[in-house]
Amino acid sequence: MVSLMLDERSKQILYAIIESYIDKPEPVGSRFVTKKYPFGFSSATIRNIMADLEEFGFLSQPHTSAGRIPTDKGYRFYVDSISGTDINKGFVRERMDKASYLHYDDSLGDMVCQFTKKLGRIKNDMNAMFSEVINTLSSMSNYVSVALPPKTEKTTFNRIDLIRYKDNKAVAILLTNEGVIKNKVLKIDASLAQEDINSIADYLNSEYAGHTLDEIRGSLVKRMKQEKLLWDEVIAKAIKICEQALLFTSEDIFVSGLYDVINLPDFSNILRIKQIAKAIKDKHLILRLLDEFSDAEGVQVLIGSEHHYEELNGLSVVASPYKEGDRPMGVIALIGPTRMNYPKAIYMVDRIAKCISKTLSD
Amino acid sequence: MVSLMLDERSKQILYAIIESYIDKPEPVGSRFVTKKYPFGFSSATIRNIMADLEEFGFLSQPHTSAGRIPTDKGYRFYVDSISGTDINKGFVRERMDKASYLHYDDSLGDMVCQFTKKLGRIKNDMNAMFSEVINTLSSMSNYVSVALPPKTEKTTFNRIDLIRYKDNKAVAILLTNEGVIKNKVLKIDASLAQEDINSIADYLNSEYAGHTLDEIRGSLVKRMKQEKLLWDEVIAKAIKICEQALLFTSEDIFVSGLYDVINLPDFSNILRIKQIAKAIKDKHLILRLLDEFSDAEGVQVLIGSEHHYEELNGLSVVASPYKEGDRPMGVIALIGPTRMNYPKAIYMVDRIAKCISKTLSD
DNA sequence: ATTAGCACTCTAAGCTTGAGAGTGCTAATA
DNA sequence: TATTAGCACTCTCAAGCTTAGAGTGCTAAT
Structure with missing residues (x-):
């Protein structure tokens, strides 16, 4: 595990930079870190550490005189630190809050509760159920949400x-x-x-x-x-x-949230919008991608170029299968920019997937 | 009718300008008209006529030294000339071809044929049927296609x-x-x-x-x-x-073709993309709009700001109800930029709507 | 009624410039 | 030894300027 290579201080600074960048997509400078996250060191010290982190491959510079932004490897390290812990424990929530102005208690909890109730009511209508799932996921996260419903009929x-x-x-x-x-x-x-x-x-x-x-x-x-x-x-x-x-067949993938996602600053470039719009249009692509998660256990995260789908370059996927009893039935996922609020996405996908599993198993 | 005010020559030039602009969204200059559409007059003469057409409100200039582009009123005149004739007669096809490199015989005919066959096969599965309808419409036109299926169950x-x-x-x-x-x-x-x-x-x-x-x-x-x-x-x-x-209820509007439409040069502006993406997301808006067409007869066209939905400003709608016997059952429509290939859109919406009506009535 | 010719207008692209942000390095300090 | 102050250096981005080119409107000639 890479994490052994980093002392606690470097780790904290890496988190701070990643979370600042997730919150606002602007290169993070050393002076900014000393102000916003008062570790008690001068900007020069932070600069040294940042240079180290860059050497490790966790950060990069858009150009010489800019601040640092996280690399895919940096995000991976970050996500791994989260995934090592219990999703419902304080650590994930703390990270989630740090990365976003929206705090956990403000909305997420309520929405998940409402969602659970609603799901129980419409559990017999798969169509309605998965519409609800993707709408909840995308409106809570502002990322594109996808669901593969179980398909037990028709296809032979x-x-x-x-x-x-x-x-x-x-x-x-x-x-x-x-x-x-x-x-x-x-x-x-x-x-x-x-x-x-x-x-x-x-x-x-x-x-x-x-x-x-x-x-x-x-x-x-x-x-x-x-x-x-x-x-x-x-x-x-x-x-x-x-x-x-x-x-699974490509006919009935549920997808939602394109509008929300294109409002993110990550998609201020028209080519990026076209890219993600195309990925959504070509459902079989997403189908193949999610299919790979179908027999996994728990929440899975693919960052940036970790998957080998060129069309989805620069996009990350947070996915989880859901089950009926012990049998995997389908997958739900969030697709967003590499600069994703991973703690939040992981938390949400996990909770919603568990919610679906519970509803299906009853 | 406004058309009485224009002599044949002016009309031809107006058509030429509109069709050139539909084909390629660049202001049309007088010299260009003399070259591409050899009417046998010099650019100075064309200039005079264009100035007249601008006075009528059919054309406008983006700036002093640019060519002309059609106004909503210009498009309206154009569409009215088409709508006055039988859609299946030569005039519409001629106009359609002039406005697009894609010629009628090359693809439209075939696709409509295939569509008809397929529709017969899946007429019992409303879901499949309307998926097919919107997919055909949007892939043939590159505009956003919308369908309101009949809703005879559930809602009380x-x-x-x-x-x-x-x-x-x-x-x-x-x-x-x-x-x-x-x-x-x-x-x-x-x-x-x-x-x-x-x-x-x-x-x-x-x-x-x-x-x-x-x-x-x-x-x-x-x-x-x-x-x-x-x-x-x-x-x-x-x-x-x-x-x-x-x-109709907003739950089951069928919409498709966002990806195709954002590839049109009209949507090279990010705000425009967001606008149309939002319009599609807020399905109730489209629902209300299409609802107005539900008891109309035949293809209806709304150009630019002719409808009173601010959110859809600068977009045009070509819609037609379809029927089961004599009873109106729903609406299909194409939504695109004001610079739409109206003859083609009208032709397609008309044919597909008739196709659905026929299938439903059998 | 049409047209050649020309002065005029406006845009879009390319270039220059300077302020500002942030770095890396060095030498001083605790 | 770890930290820090200070400074020269680099790069971007926005603003201002310039120019080629496209297209017009008008006038005088046909």
Whole structure:
């Protein structure tokens, strides 16, 4: 962990700079730090520390005589410090407040409460429910909110192909009635020949082709009870992929908050607006992105260029899956500029996701 | 009609200027006109005519030494010339082509055909159908497309209040389970006292309160047959309002095409982007606007400031209701900059609306 | 009625300039 | 040794100035 490299003082100054920048997107100078966050050192000292932080790669300068702004690596360090702690404990809230004039108690708590109540009322109407989710998320955060609702109807499994690849890997290509929607690499036992793999695929195809996810699920549960020990791990994995893939199709991603996000100073550049507008328009892009989070545990954060989607360059994603019981059902996420209020975004996504999980599981 | 004031030559030049400007948003100079549209006159002559057209209010100059651009009044004249003719006849197509590099035969025809086929296939899924409608409209036009689908379920009629107003008018205030959604002035017989009107309202309330539109419709048809001659015109009107109002709620307006529209040069200004993004976000605004078209006949055009919605200033709307049989069911529309390819927009909205009407009526 | 010619106007882009902000480095200090 | 005062240096941004080019309106000629 990188954090070991930084002493407490440097850390505090890094936080101060990041939070100042999140609050107001202007390069932070050493003199400003001494004034706004009186650590008790002169600007010269702060300057030295800032130079160190820049050497670590946590800060950068837009030009020689400007202050510093956080780099992706800086944000990553910051986010990791938060993620290491319990989201509901004081540390996250403290950071959240420091990064924004809006304080926690003023609004977030109330809104989450209201949201919870409302969700209970409309839990039977998935459409209404996810509209509510994205509206709440985007209006609370001013970022773009996205939700992948669970999709248990309509889409049917057509066939799966498994192709050996390298030593102990296989590519699974999944076809549904809506086309190829998943294309994933699995680890398999090195001893399996292509023939063996074929027979696994054949088995899955003969067993499940033409069925909807609901049906497949029903059958799955039954089978797993009956023949528990016979289940090969590869088959299990393949089925898991099918499951996940069948959950989502690009038709019904919920997206909201473009208007709010373009009012952020980060999007004063027209090209940036076009970029994010395009990303939202091409829903399959977001679909693929969020899909990667679908089997994760808890809130995940991708900063700036950490994801490999060029179209989303300079944007960060805070996402969390939600569940029905233990089964992952979908993902909600916030997409915003790299200069995001991460503590707030993480806090919100976490709470809302838990809220959805609870509602679904009852 | 204003058109009488213009001789044929001036008209042609006006068209040329408007179409040149629609094609490329740069002020049109006299020399440019002589080159691009060889009328056989020198630039000085064209200049004189352009000065006349400016006096009429059809053109204006951004500044003294610039060419001319059309005014709202100029566009209005242009649109009126088109609307006077049969949309499917050559004149509209000719104008459409002149105003755009994209020629009719290249794409529009094909797309409409494909659209028609697809619509037939998914006519039972309103959601899919209107998604298809707005996607087709916006991708064909590069403007923002909007659709108000018919809403026959869920929303129920709560009560109507009729309040006398001026000589022979009454305000109808309609309440549904989702709140006040219509507020319209009716003409009534001057001899009716407030009491009479109250009893009409009472009658409607007792008869229909709590019912959904579907139910109200059924009852309506029956009644109208039975007691045809007893029906008072005011009651008929009031019911008509209820009907229309119940058709739409802001929840399910379909909107698409923001990304396409912000790529138009008209939206190179960030404030303009924010404006249209906001208009789209505040769906109730569009709802109110389109609602005004719901009982019109055929394609309607509002140019620039002709509508009284400040938020939509500088935007034009081309809208058409669609029907099931004779009954208006909803509205589709294109929203774009004042510098719109009106012939194309009118043509498309007209065809798609007719297409929907046909599909619904079968 | 049309047109050639010309003086006039306005914009947009490029260039220069100076104030201001913030740095890095050095030498002095606790 | 850690900190700090002081200063020269760098870079940006806004303001002011200049100029080429586009397009006009008017006048006098056809």
